[in-house]
Amino acid sequence: MMTCDEFEALGLDLNRNPARRAEAEEHLGSCARCAAWLESCQELRADLRALARETEILETPMVVELALREVVRAQRPQPRQWMPKWAWGLTAATVVALITWLSWSLAGPMGPTPGPSATQVAETPSTRPSPAPVGLNGGVAAPVTPARHPAAENVAALTAADDGFVALPYAVPSFAEDDSSVVRVRMQRAGLGALGLPVNEERAGEWVMVDLLVGVDGEAQAVRLLR
Amino acid sequence: MSRTPHLREDELLRRIARGDEEAFAQVYRTNHAKLYRFALRMTGDPPAAEEIVQDVFMILLREPGRFDASRGPLAAYLFGIARNRVRKHFERVPREVPLEPEAMSDSPGNGSSGYAASSNRAHLQAPGVLAEQSQRAAQVRAAVLSLPPEFRETVVLCELEELSYEETARLLECPIGTVRSRLHRARALLLAKLEMWRNTPRQSAANGAAAGFAGKTGERQR
Numbered sequence: 001m002m003t004c005d006e007f008e009a010l011g012l013d014l015n016r017n018p019a020r021r022a023e024a025e026e027h028l029g030s031c032a033r034c035a036a037w038l039e040s041c042q043e044l045r046a047d048l049r050a051l052a053r054e055t056e057i058l059e060t061p062m063v064v065e066l067a068l069r070e071v072v073r074a075q076r077p078q079p080r081q082w083m084p085k086w087a088w089g090l091t092a093a094t095v096v097a098l099i100t101w102l103s104w105s106l107a108g109p110m111g112p113t114p115g116p117s118a119t120q121v122a123e124t125p126s127t128r129p130s131p132a133p134v135g136l137n138g139g140v141a142a143p144v145t146p147a148r149h150p151a152a153e154n155v156a157a158l159t160a161a162d163d164g165f166v167a168l169p170y171a172v173p174s175f176a177e178d179d180s181s182v183v184r185v186r187m188q189r190a191g192l193g194a195l196g197l198p199v200n201e202e203r204a205g206e207w208v209m210v211d212l213l214v215g216v217d218g219e220a221q222a223v224r225l226l227r
Numbered sequence: 228m229s230r231t232p233h234l235r236e237d238e239l240l241r242r243i244a245r246g247d248e249e250a251f252a253q254v255y256r257t258n259h260a261k262l263y264r265f266a267l268r269m270t271g272d273p274p275a276a277e278e279i280v281q282d283v284f285m286i287l288l289r290e291p292g293r294f295d296a297s298r299g300p301l302a303a304y305l306f307g308i309a310r311n312r313v314r315k316h317f318e319r320v321p322r323e324v325p326l327e328p329e330a331m332s333d334s335p336g337n338g339s340s341g342y343a344a345s346s347n348r349a350h351l352q353a354p355g356v357l358a359e360q361s362q363r364a365a366q367v368r369a370a371v372l373s374l375p376p377e378f379r380e381t382v383v384l385c386e387l388e389e390l391s392y393e394e395t396a397r398l399l400e401c402p403i404g405t406v407r408s409r410l411h412r413a414r415a416l417l418l419a420k421l422e423m424w425r426n427t428p429r430q431s432a433a434n435g436a437a438a439g440f441a442g443k444t445g446e447r448q449r
Binding site for chain 2: 040055
């Protein structure tokens with residue numbers, strides 16, 4: 001005859017132990033305490049299964065993967081310089097010497113030809129507009145001062161756009177607008193700090209919905225906070 | 228991901244060390260959800276679970292050489308790191324056991340992706356049923372979180388992840404007998420806690436009386 005201790009030790013594994021099943025069922029028929037215990041255990045198992053089902057859809061927020069990918073990218077070996085640094089210096093010095101010698105030899109032994117005075121030179125840019133530079137595509141390019149990375153202008157355009165995206169401070173965009181995609185994630189405000197945006201510490205724990213504009217290279221380029 | 232479906236894990240790690248994002252994505256996507264669920268079920272704290280998953284992969288990225296393919300699969304290695312991080316989390320954060328399980332489900336800190344709010348998926352059911360289920364789920368969650376860590380991880384792996392005793396023993400690096408006994412004691416603790424919260428003492432007395440076992444009620448057969 002099976003004892004209560006033996007029955008409890010067998011517990012919910014009754015089905016895994018067919019050899020002792022008949023004995024356990026016999027004990028169950030004569031022991032109300034163990035019957036109640038088994039019922040409670042089965043209820044508990046059902047509750048735990050329900051808990052498992054509720055939480056099985058949970059996944060790590062997307063922002064974690066984005067942050068880790070950033071680390072992987074940083075591990076990429078830098079492309080080797082095809083010329084050592086000292087060679088660059090030597091080349092630069094040679095070019096300067098060449099230009100000096102050329103200007104001296106073109107001016108001839110009599111010295112430089114009379115040109116505008118220092119005052120005139122200083123005044124030239126402001127009094128006489130220089131001809132507009134020709135663009136790469138043959139058109140007349142607008143004067144660009146200061147020079148700006150064309151991709152950075154994409155992001156600037158995004159920032160100014162009505163769709164509410166704000167360019168990430170560190171982003172160096174390398175995408176065409178058509179190839180970018182918008183990923184909607186739910187994250188804590190503190191996560192915005194990881195993207196380089198200012199965060200109010202008092203509200204860092206708040207959950208917000210955010211659209212991330214991801215370029216073809218997988219890097220987040222801009223962010224839009226959803227209300 | 229599709230271009231590298233059958234690479235060996237050590238080869239994947241070598242590629243990750245060279246900055247191969249695709250190889251990393253493959254490893255990450257295979258493992259992150261299980262690790263996150265484990266961390267979340269152990270801590271009950273979504274931000275902490277996030278941090279633990281991030282730490283696990285950061286360790287993998289910084290020290291890929293620590294993984295030895297001959298000692299077991301990468302998933303088990305990552306799980307081992309996650310377990311250590313969970314332990315460190317418990318050391319760092321004072322143990323907070325909710326006195327009122329209902330407080331967990333109402334807490335604003337538990338957002339919709341949080342552990343507690345996940346039970347609100349059954350929104351189409353009648354409010355009464357929903358409330359009862361929600362309360363019951365909150366009690367079970369709180370009871371699991373109140374277990375000592377070594378019992379809790381056994382419950383999480385065997386009952387929530389539905390791993391076999393053998394798989395659990397392998398992950399926890401302990402004998403199967405230890406898994407069985409921990410699970411047995413964990414169930415007893417869970418039952419006691421839930422009975423206390425639900426104020427429903429074990430049915431033995433009522434059942435026993437009804438079934439004519441009044442004399443035997445509460446007595447153990449030896």
